[in-house]
Amino acid sequence: MKELPRIHVRGGRLIDPANGIDDPLDLWLADGKVAAVGSAPDGFRADQVIDAGGQVVCPGLIDLGAYLREPGFEHKATIESETRAAARGGITTLVCMPQTEPVIDTPAVWELIRRRAKACGRARVLAVGALTQGLAGEQLAEMGALAASGCVAVSNGRNPLASTLVARRAMEYATTFRLPVLLCSEDPHLKASGVVHEGAVATRLGLPGIPAAAETVAVARDLALTEHTGCRSHFHTLSTGRAAEMIAQARAGNRRLSADVAIHQLFLMETDVDGFRAECRVDPPLRTHADRERLRQAVAEGEIKVICSDHQPHEADAKAQPFPATAPGISGLETLLPLTLKLVEEKVLALPQAIACLTAAPARVLGLDLGHLAPGASADLCIFDPDAVWRFHASEMASAGRNTPFDGWEFRGRVTHTLFEGRITFKLERP
Amino acid sequence: MRGDNLQLNEAGELRHFLSIEGLGREHLERILDIAESFAVLPGRQVKKVPLLRGRIVTNLFFENSTRTRTTFELAAKLLSADVINFNVSVSATSKGETLLDTLRNLEAMHSDLFVVRHAHSGAAHFIARHVAPGVSVINAGDGWHAHPTQAMLDMFTIRRHKGDFAPLRVAIVGDIQHSRVARSQIMALNTLGVTEVRIIGPCTLIPAEARSLGVHVYHDLDAGLEDVDVVIMLRLQRERMEGALLPSAHEYFQRYGLTEKRLERAKPDAIVMHPGPINRGVEMASEVADGPRSVILQQVSYGIAVRMAVMSMILGARGGEA
Numbered sequence: 001m002k003e004l005p006r007i008h009v010r011g012g013r014l015i016d017p018a019n020g021i022d023d024p025l026d027l028w029l030a031d032g033k034v035a036a037v038g039s040a041p042d043g044f045r046a047d048q049v050i051d052a053g054g055q056v057v058c059p060g061l062i063d064l065g066a067y068l069r070e071p072g073f074e075h076k077a078t079i080e081s082e083t084r085a086a087a088r089g090g091i092t093t094l095v096c097m098p099q100t101e102p103v104i105d106t107p108a109v110w111e112l113i114r115r116r117a118k119a120c121g122r123a124r125v126l127a128v129g130a131l132t133q134g135l136a137g138e139q140l141a142e143m144g145a146l147a148a149s150g151c152v153a154v155s156n157g158r159n160p161l162a163s164t165l166v167a168r169r170a171m172e173y174a175t176t177f178r179l180p181v182l183l184c185s186e187d188p189h190l191k192a193s194g195v196v197h198e199g200a201v202a203t204r205l206g207l208p209g210i211p212a213a214a215e216t217v218a219v220a221r222d223l224a225l226t227e228h229t230g231c232r233s234h235f236h237t238l239s240t241g242r243a244a245e246m247i248a249q250a251r252a253g254n255r256r257l258s259a260d261v262a263i264h265q266l267f268l269m270e271t272d273v274d275g276f277r278a279e280c281r282v283d284p285p286l287r288t289h290a291d292r293e294r295l296r297q298a299v300a301e302g303e304i305k306v307i308c309s310d311h312q313p314h315e316a317d318a319k320a321q322p323f324p325a326t327a328p329g330i331s332g333l334e335t336l337l338p339l340t341l342k343l344v345e346e347k348v349l350a351l352p353q354a355i356a357c358l359t360a361a362p363a364r365v366l367g368l369d370l371g372h373l374a375p376g377a378s379a380d381l382c383i384f385d386p387d388a389v390w391r392f393h394a395s396e397m398a399s400a401g402r403n404t405p406f407d408g409w410e411f412r413g414r415v416t417h418t419l420f421e422g423r424i425t426f427k428l429e430r431p
Numbered sequence: 432m433r434g435d436n437l438q439l440n441e442a443g444e445l446r447h448f449l450s451i452e453g454l455g456r457e458h459l460e461r462i463l464d465i466a467e468s469f470a471v472l473p474g475r476q477v478k479k480v481p482l483l484r485g486r487i488v489t490n491l492f493f494e495n496s497t498r499t500r501t502t503f504e505l506a507a508k509l510l511s512a513d514v515i516n517f518n519v520s521v522s523a524t525s526k527g528e529t530l531l532d533t534l535r536n537l538e539a540m541h542s543d544l545f546v547v548r549h550a551h552s553g554a555a556h557f558i559a560r561h562v563a564p565g566v567s568v569i570n571a572g573d574g575w576h577a578h579p580t581q582a583m584l585d586m587f588t589i590r591r592h593k594g595d596f597a598p599l600r601v602a603i604v605g606d607i608q609h610s611r612v613a614r615s616q617i618m619a620l621n622t623l624g625v626t627e628v629r630i631i632g633p634c635t636l637i638p639a640e641a642r643s644l645g646v647h648v649y650h651d652l653d654a655g656l657e658d659v660d661v662v663i664m665l666r667l668q669r670e671r672m673e674g675a676l677l678p679s680a681h682e683y684f685q686r687y688g689l690t691e692k693r694l695e696r697a698k699p700d701a702i703v704m705h706p707g708p709i710n711r712g713v714e715m716a717s718e719v720a721d722g723p724r725s726v727i728l729q730q731v732s733y734g735i736a737v738r739m740a741v742m743s744m745i746l747g748a749r750g751g752e753a
Contacts, residue, residue, distance in 0.1 A: 200643040204452070206552040206576030206614055209639060276553035320531055320561075322551035324574065 005047040012052025017356035018372030032422035060092025060380030066311035072101025077313040077400035083122035085399035087426035090382030105130035107149035131156040147177040155182035171231035185218035235259040239284035241294025248303035260306035283328040305361040313401020331401035341413035379422035388414040450577035451618035466740035483512035489542040506738035552576035582615035605665030631655035656696040689715040
C-alpha cells in the first residue's frame with residue numbers, strides 16, 4: 001500500500017465540538033491520524049498543504065443510519081456509489097442499516113460489507129446488526145456474534161416486532177452485550193397501509209394516512225421497556241413533536257437516552273406532498289408545521305442530539321408510480337451538511353452545535369472514538385467553505401439514487417475537501 | 432395544489448380532467464352548460480353527433496367497473512369516436528409490467544384520450560404527467576381521491592332540479608373517508624357556491640381534519656338532515672365491517688340509513704341521490720330509493736351527457752373539431 005502523505009491543513013477555522021474548539025488553528029496529519037493541532041510537530045515536513053483560508057475545518061461527518069443497498073439491492077445503489085456520495089457530502093463514517101438482502105443478522109454478511117467498503121476506501125462503513133433473525137420480528141438475531149464481529153448497534157429498522165414480549169426480550173438481550181438499540185418506533189397496526197401523514201393533505205388527496213399516534217404509541221411503549229430493561233435505547237428518525245416531548249421528559253430521568261431526526265424532517269412538511277410528489281414520500285411521513293417547529297426546537301435545546309440523513313437511494317422506477325405504489329425514502333447523503341448549515345443560516349443552531357449534531361453526538365451514541373480531532377484521532381476531516389453559495393442539482397449527484405426533493409435548492413456552505421484516514425477522498429473542482 | 436394547471440392548457444381550457452380541485456367555477460359551469468346541450472329527457476335516445484369522428488378513446492381500467500366504463504364508452508360512441516377497452520387488471524400488470532410500460536405500449540396505438548380508473552390515489556395525475564404531449568386523460572376514479580365526472584353528473588342533476596346552487600344546503604351521508612365521489616362532490620359544491628355542505632357519518636368514516644375540506648361535520652343523521660335541499664347517500668362497502676370501522680350493516684342502517692321518516696327533516700322538496708349501486712336496507716330503505724324524491728336513475732342517464740361534454744371539451748380544445 002502506498003504510503004500516506006503528510007498533510008498540513010493551513011489557515012482554517014477549526015471547529016471540533018467534542019474538544020470545545022472553535023478557533024483558527026492549523027492541523028497536521030500523518031499516518032492517517034491527527035499528528036498535531038495548533039502548532040506543528042517537531043520536524044514535520046508536509047508532502048501536501050491544503051489551504052483552508054476562509055474555510056471551516058471539522059471532523060468528518062458521521063451519518064447515523066444510511067441504507068447502502070448492498071448486498072441485495074444493487075439496482076438501487078452500491079457501497080462503491082454511496083461511499084463516493086458520502087465523500088462528496090463530507091461524510092467519513094456511514095452507519096449502515098441492516099435491511100440488506102440477506103439481512104445483516106450474521107457476521108458473514110457484515111464481513112462482506114466491511115470488505116467491500118474497505119476496497120472502496122472512501123468512507124468507513126459501520127454496521128447496525130439485525131435485532132431479530134431476518135428482521136422478521138420473531139426470533140432474536142445472534143447479537144453476541146454480531147457484537148463480537150464489530151456491529152456497533154442493533155435495530156429492527158422499520159420492520160415490526162411480533163409482540164411487546166419480543167421487544168422486551170430483544171432489548172434485554174442486546175443489553176447483555178452493551179449494544180445500543182436503534183428504535184424506529186412505529187405501531188404497525190396504526191400505520192396500516194398509510195403513505196402520508198394523516199391530516200388535511202391526506203384528507204384532500206384521498207391518501208391513506210399514518211396518524212401521529214402510530215409514532216407516539218410506539219415511543220411510549222419503547223420508553224417504558226427501556227426503563228424496564230435498562231437498554232441503551234436510541235430513538236431513530238422521529239417525526240412528531242409529541243414524541244420529541246416524550247423523549248425530552250424521559251431524558252430527565254435517563255440521560256443515556258438519545259434520539260435523532262432525519263434532516264428532511266426539519267425542512268419539509270405534509271404540504272410538500274401536495275400534487276402527489278413521490279420524491280417527498282418518506283417513512284415516517286412528513287408531518288405538520290407544528291411538528292417541524294417542535295423538532296427544530298428539540299434539536300436546538302439538545303433533547304435531540306443527532307441529525308442524520310436517513311439515506312435511502314432508489315432507482316428511478318421506484319418513484320415512477322402512482323403515489324401509494326412508490327417506495328419511501330430520500331437519497332440524502334449529499335444534502336445532509338448543506339441542509340444542516342441552512343439551520344445555522346435560519347438561526348436554529350449555532351455552527352459548532354450544528355457540527356456537533358453530525359460528528360461528536362452520533363459518535364457518543366454509538367460509543368465510538370470518532371468525530372473529534374485531538375492528536376491521535378483518525379484523520380477524518382470535512383473542510384467546507386461556509387460562504388459559498390451554490391445550487392444543488394439532482395443530475396449532479398454521486399449517489400446512484402437521485403431521489404431528492406431538494407433539486408434546485410440554493411445552499412450556503414459547500415464541501416471543498418473530505419479526508420478519510422488521512423487521504424483526500426473528495427476535492428471540489430472549481431468550475 | 433401543485434400540478435393545478437396540469438389540467439388546463441395555455442388558453443385556460445380543459446386539457447385533462449383529473450380532479451375538481453384547481454378548476455374554477457367558470458370551468459364547472461361550462462361543463463354543465465355543454466352537458467345541457469347533449470342531455471335529453473330520460474328514456475329518449477341521445478342523437479349521435481360527429482364531433483369526435485376519427486378520434487380514439489381508450490378506456491384504461493385497472494379496477495373493475497362495468498357501469499362507469501359503459502357510460503364512458505357510450506358517451507364516446509355518441510360523439511362518433513372509436514373506443515378501445517383495455518382492462519388491465521387481467522392483462523399486463525399481472526405479468527410484472529409497470530404502469531409506465533403499459534402506457535407506452537398503448538400510446539403506440541395512437542390514442543387521443545385515456546379514460547383511467549385505478550385503485551391508487553394520484554394514478555390519473557401520474558398518467559397525465561407522463562403521456563405524450565397531444566394525449567389527454569380523464570380520471571374515472573383514482574383510489575379515494577377523485578371521481579370528477581361522477582361529481583359533475585351529480586351537479587348536473589342538482590342544477591336540473593334546483594336551478595341555482597347559491598341557496599342550497601347539501602348533506603353527504605356515509606363513508607366519506609373512503610369515497611372519491613364525496614371528495615369530488617364537496618369540492619364541486621363549494622366551487623359552485625352552495626350555502627352549506629354537510630357530511631354525516633360515524634367518526635370512523637369521517638376523514639382527519641375534515642372541516643379543512645370546507646364542510647360542517649355531523650355524526651347524527653337527524654340533525655344533519657335538518658332543512659337540507661339535497662341528500663347524497665354514499666355506497667357502503669362490505670369490507671368496512673372487517674376493518675373495525677363499523678360493527679354491522681344492521682347498526683349502520685339503524686343510525687345512518689335513510690328512511691322516509693328521517694327524510695321528513697329535510698326540506699319538503701329535497702331530492703335524494705346515490706352514485707350507485709345501492710345497498711338496499713343498508714344505506715337507504717327501498718321506499719326512499721324508489722320514492723318520489725329519488726333522482727337516482729336520472730343521475731345515471733345524465734352521466735352520459737356530462738361525459739360527452741367533458742370529452743368534447745377536452746378533444747375540442749386542441750386544434751378544432753374533427
